[in-house]
Amino acid sequence: MTHYTKSACIRGKVLLLLALRYDLNPMIPNLELMAKAIQLSHESMNSLSGGPFAAIIVKDGEVISEGTNSVTAWNDPTAHAEIVAIRRACTKLQTFQLTGCDIYSTCEPCPMCLGAIYWARPKALYFAAERTDAAQAGFDDRFIYEQLTLPVHERTLPTMQTMREEAARVLKEWISKPDKREY
Numbered sequence: 001m002t003h004y005t006k007s008a009c010i011r012g013k014v015l016l017l018l019a020l021r022y023d024l025n026p027m028i029p030n031l032e033l034m035a036k037a038i039q040l041s042h043e044s045m046n047s048l049s050g051g052p053f054a055a056i057i058v059k060d061g062e063v064i065s066e067g068t069n070s071v072t073a074w075n076d077p078t079a080h081a082e083i084v085a086i087r088r089a090c091t092k093l094q095t096f097q098l099t100g101c102d103i104y105s106t107c108e109p110c111p112m113c114l115g116a117i118y119w120a121r122p123k124a125l126y127f128a129a130e131r132t133d134a135a136q137a138g139f140d141d142r143f144i145y146e147q148l149t150l151p152v153h154e155r156t157l158p159t160m161q162t163m164r165e166e167a168a169r170v171l172k173e174w175i176s177k178p179d180k181r182e183y
């Protein structure tokens with residue numbers, strides 16, 4: 001095999017792997033679904049149940065759940081659209097992780113929702129408006145994103161660690177617990 005043939009062969013293999021990768025994990029947004037989510041966010045805003053945000057979770061083309069921001073209606077600061085949709089989807093699918101699901105959010109998720117989305121392990125996330133658009137409307141989560149990168153003692157939330165050993169003992173027990181349900 002000549003040097004040229006060898007490198008062409010390697011390049012071909014790389015391209016094939018890339019093609020397979022993209023065929024297996026295509027990021028193709030369903031614009032109808034996103035438009036529906038945006039419509040939901042508009043309706044939610046006008047019903048005065050919370051902020052102008054909505055999320056839809058879909059699996060294999062089927063809508064599993066919808067969520068709209070319900071913070072003020074439920075007196076629940078965690079009732080962001082994505083969290084509401086994740087809870088409903090997990091209840092419906094009787095699972096604690098959203099394998100194979102796509103999440104459509106009308107806005108780039110805040111740190112809480114992004115964390116929840118990572119824990120839920122969906123296939124993909126699609127979002128419409130950007131964090132900067134939300135910030136202009138008074139929903140500025142940049143502060144939280146910045147806080148997360150700071151050492152604990154530099155955060156504005158007074159935070160103190162205590163009884164580490166006692167709590168860590170429980171964690172050690174978990175490691176060797178034979179009947180645990182891992183997640």
Ligand code: ZN
Nearest residue numbers: 080110112113
């Ligand atoms: Zn959120």
